[in-house]
Amino acid sequence: MRIRVVSWTRGCRPTTYELCGAAGQGFVRRTDRDMRTVHGTSWTLTAAARHAFGQILRGEAP
Known part of the structure; x- marks a missing residue:
């Protein structure tokens, strides 16, 4: 699968x-260059991933 x-x-x-998205699903990936780490949320429906990404951009993410 191509992401x-x-x-x-x-x-x-x-x-x-x-x-990030593929095949109707998506996730949010966080890269911290100082710590040299990459973390991602679980795969979920595209709409839910977009909502989570929007919350991050607005500073509303839990």
């Missing part, structure tokens, strides 16, 4: 977020 990055935050910051 595509649908949207992302600015790459000039030490922590970036990407909205």
Whole structure:
């Protein structure tokens, strides 16, 4: 399965977020360049992944 990055935050910051999707599902990936770590949410429906990504952008994510 090929994962595509649908949207992302600015790459000039030490922590970036990407909205990724494939086959009608998606997840949010967080990359911390300072700590050299990459973490992602669980796969979920695309709409739920977009909602979570929006919450991150607005600073509302739990």
